Amino acid sequence: MSDFDLVLKGTLVLSDRVVRGGYVAVRDGLIAAIGQGIAPTARERHDLGDALILPGAIDAQVHSLSQKDQEDFIWSTRSAAGGGVTTIIDMPYDEGNVVNSAEAVKKKIAHASPQARVDFALYGTVDPAEGAARIAEQVDAGVAAFKFSTFGTHPTRFPRIPAALLEECFAAIAPTGLAAGVHNEDDEFVNAAIAKVKASGVTDYRAHGLSRPPLTELLAMHQIYETGAATGCPAHVVHCSLGRGYEIAAGYRAEGHNATVECCIHYLTLDEENDVKRLGGKAKINPPVRPRAEVEKLWRHVASGNVTLVSTDHVSWSEDRKTNPEMLANASGVPGLEVMMPLFIKGALEHGVPLFWAARLMAANPAKHFRIDHLKGALEIGKHADIAVLEPGDFVYDAGESGNNVVGWSPYNGMRLPYRVAATWLRGKQVFDGKAVVEPGTGAFVRPEASLPLREMIR
Numbered sequence: 001m002s003d004f005d006l007v008l009k010g011t012l013v014l015s016d017r018v019v020r021g022g023y024v025a026v027r028d029g030l031i032a033a034i035g036q037g038i039a040p041t042a043r044e045r046h047d048l049g050d051a052l053i054l055p056g057a058i059d060a061q062v063h064s065l066s067q068k069d070q071e072d073f074i075w076s077t078r079s080a081a082g083g084g085v086t087t088i089i090d091m092p093y094d095e096g097n098v099v100n101s102a103e104a105v106k107k108k109i110a111h112a113s114p115q116a117r118v119d120f121a122l123y124g125t126v127d128p129a130e131g132a133a134r135i136a137e138q139v140d141a142g143v144a145a146f147k148f149s150t151f152g153t154h155p156t157r158f159p160r161i162p163a164a165l166l167e168e169c170f171a172a173i174a175p176t177g178l179a180a181g182v183h184n185e186d187d188e189f190v191n192a193a194i195a196k197v198k199a200s201g202v203t204d205y206r207a208h209g210l211s212r213p214p215l216t217e218l219l220a221m222h223q224i225y226e227t228g229a230a231t232g233c234p235a236h237v238v239h240c241s242l243g244r245g246y247e248i249a250a251g252y253r254a255e256g257h258n259a260t261v262e263c264c265i266h267y268l269t270l271d272e273e274n275d276v277k278r279l280g281g282k283a284k285i286n287p288p289v290r291p292r293a294e295v296e297k298l299w300r301h302v303a304s305g306n307v308t309l310v311s312t313d314h315v316s317w318s319e320d321r322k323t324n325p326e327m328l329a330n331a332s333g334v335p336g337l338e339v340m341m342p343l344f345i346k347g348a349l350e351h352g353v354p355l356f357w358a359a360r361l362m363a364a365n366p367a368k369h370f371r372i373d374h375l376k377g378a379l380e381i382g383k384h385a386d387i388a389v390l391e392p393g394d395f396v397y398d399a400g401e402s403g404n405n406v407v408g409w410s411p412y413n414g415m416r417l418p419y420r421v422a423a424t425w426l427r428g429k430q431v432f433d434g435k436a437v438v439e440p441g442t443g444a445f446v447r448p449e450a451s452l453p454l455r456e457m458i459r
Helices: 072-082 102-112 135-141 163-176 187-200 206-211 214-231 243-254 265-269 272-283 292-304 340-351 356-369
Strands: 004-013 018-027 030-036 042-055 057-062 085-090 119-124 145-149 180-183 235-237 259-264 309-311 387-396 416-426 429-432
Touching: 004 030, 004 356, 004 387, 018 042, 042 356, 057 072, 057 259, 057 309, 057 340, 057 356, 072 085, 072 416, 072 429, 085 387, 085 416, 102 119, 102 135, 119 135, 135 163, 145 163, 163 180, 163 214, 180 214, 187 206, 187 214, 206 272, 214 235, 214 243, 214 259, 235 243, 243 259, 243 292, 259 265, 259 292, 265 292, 265 309, 265 340, 272 292, 292 340, 292 356, 309 340, 309 356, 340 356, 340 387, 340 416
Parallel strands: 004 042, 057 085, 085 119, 119 145, 145 180, 180 235, 235 259, 259 309
Antiparallel strands: 004 018, 018 030, 042 387, 387 416, 416 429
16 A cells, blocks of 8 residues: 655755755645655655756735736636646735725635636735725735735725825734735836936837836835834835845844845846847836846845745736837736746756755745745645646747747747746646646635734744
């Protein structure tokens, strides 16, 4: 009789080390053993040679419903499975259902559950007209964090939260132990910069970076972290494109504050002078993709431990919303779920960064951050058997060719990758083997563990 349901043998990438010739064993959907050397017997057993075996990634920033009747969970979770992402944390700014009440949380869970191929957790937010009144009910409904913005894209769907209201919201969240994530751009400064760019007549790829100079981002980060320091609320910057921003976050942590910071994969991969120039609107993201010198700074911060999480900020806009020759007229954001893990590993190898940072920044730390580490985030006994296998080779990425995306375009199309995701398991069940192999509805809603003391600060 077999000891386990599934055993995978290969190179284990754990959050603190890499184990050559390691194995992970699964029983009843949970990790049951990990080790090195001769692997135990199992009903299903795979010797994967030089392939990497990682914990399934937790993508901390996904927008499945930003464009109505476009992507939805039916596609975002299919892309996730194809990218070794076994849990997505979905943002609250949905077109037609901003998630700012318990009713909206429940509506989104009911909407996503029949579609999801991987697990999902949810962000909540607030209606500025209601203030912090509905924060507690969203916590009870199971949100894993809250999202705000210091910049206003839309007055109701993606509003600016003024300083006094941000403090009120942080104060309401603080007793729950959940994190307050904030989009970090100074509203007044950005609007002034946009006006200046328009007056100058610059409309090509350069316009976006000029409309959001570095100081717009750095000033907002200080506001976010000072608000966290004043209220005791875990303060999280949801995307930072600048090396200086990671220095600011590290400074607050050194003073004892719970100040975390997220780096999106596009900031570690793309640069302004090459990729944005080439792609135009297909590389328009807020905050902007910066020059290559900043990309290199960010990799040094990864290696130094100053980055808390790596995510995608995934959104699959239809192509017509990303191809306007006037740069500022395009929607902001890019898809990335399917290729985040391979891109990070490519960058890590190129920069001499140990591969264990992949497991830490895309699985272990996100699980702790969203308080779901009792279930997820590591190849550890008793946790969900969420596993990604990446095979070595020489691969060229093409989002349209894979069949896992609602759109065929990607800013990463044509990039050469030394690894690709070959297989993904969710709670011990294979969900991807080169194609999606499970039906919608396999994924489940995941809520943070309740009534626990604050996590030890993620460093």
